[in-house]
Amino acid sequence: xxxxxxxxxxxxxxxxxxxxxxxxxxxxxxxxxxxxxxxxxxxxxxxxxxxxxxxxxxxxxxxxxxxxxxxxxxxxxxxxxxxxxxxxxxxxxxxxxxxxxxxxxxxxxxxxxxxxxxxxxxxxxxxxxxxxxxxxxxxxxxxxxxxxxxxxxxxxxxxxxxxxxxxxxxxxxxxxxxxxxxxxxxxxxxxxxxxxxxxxxxxxxxx
Ligand code: AR6
Numbered sequence: 001x002x003x004x005x006x007x008x009x010x011x012x013x014x015x016x017x018x019x020x021x022x023x024x025x026x027x028x029x030x031x032x033x034x035x036x037x038x039x040x041x042x043x044x045x046x047x048x049x050x051x052x053x054x055x056x057x058x059x060x061x062x063x064x065x066x067x068x069x070x071x072x073x074x075x076x077x078x079x080x081x082x083x084x085x086x087x088x089x090x091x092x093x094x095x096x097x098x099x100x101x102x103x104x105x106x107x108x109x110x111x112x113x114x115x116x117x118x119x120x121x122x123x124x125x126x127x128x129x130x131x132x133x134x135x136x137x138x139x140x141x142x143x144x145x146x147x148x149x150x151x152x153x154x155x156x157x158x159x160x161x162x163x164x165x166x167x168x169x170x171x172x173x174x175x176x177x178x179x180x181x182x183x184x185x186x187x188x189x190x191x192x193x194x195x196x197x198x199x200x201x202x203x204x205x206x207x
Contacts, residue, residue: 025207046138087121107147142184163203
C-alpha cells in the first residue's frame with residue numbers, strides 16, 4: 001500500500017523549454033500534484049477515480065481491477081446508480097480498498113464522435129470528478145489515465161486535457177473553496193509515465 005505521505009516524494013520534474021511554457025510557475029500548485037506509476041487500487045488516499053463505462057457495473061482495465069479489489073458490495077452499490085452518461089461521474093464507497101471513496105467517471109470512446117466533442121467529454125470527466133471530491137470534502141484524488149486504454153484516446157492528447165483541467169481548477173480556487181491537498185496522476189505503463197513527465201512541466205512549471 002502507498003500512503004499519501006509516501007506519495008509526496010514521487011514527483012521529479014524538469015523545467016519545460018521556455019517557448020512551450022503556457023503557465024506561470026506556482027509552487028503551491030506544483031507541490032499538490034504527484035505522478036505515481038503503479039496500481040491505483042493500492043493507494044491509501046481519500047478518493048480514487050475509476051475509468052468506467054456507462055452501465056457502471058464493472059468491466060476490464062482499471063475498472064475490472066477496482067471492482068475485483070473492492071469486492072461484491074461495490075457492484076451492489078453500483079447497481080443502484082442507474083448508470084452514468086459520458087463525461088459525467090458518480091461516487092460510491094470503496095469497500096475493501098484502502099481509499100475512502102471511488103469516483104466513477106465515464107470517458108468518451110475515441111472512435112465515437114468529433115474531436116471537439118470527445119475532448120469536451122474527457123475534460124468534463126476530470127472536472128466532474130474534481131467537483132465530487134470537493135463536494136464530499138475529500139482531500140486527495142487519484143486519477144488513472146481515463147479513456148486511454150480500451151477506449152483508445154491517444155495518451156498525449158488525453159494528458160494535455162487532464163493537466164489543463166487540474167491547473168485551471170487550482171487557478172479558480174478562492175478562500176471559500178474547499179481545497180484538495182493532492183491530485184495524483186496514476187500511470188500504468190512506462191510510455192504513459194514518460195508522457196506525463198514531459199507534459200507536467202508545461203502545466204506545472206517549477207519555479
Ligand atoms: N491501476 C492504474 N491504472 C491502470 C490499472 C490499475 N490497476 N489497470 C489499467 N490501468 P482502461 P478506458 C490503466 O482501459 O480506456 C473498461 O472495460 C491502463 O493502462 O482501464 O477509459 C471499462 O468498463 C490505461 O492507461 O479505461 C470501460 O468499458 C488506463 O488505466 C472501458 O474499459 C485506462 O485504461 C474504459 O476504457
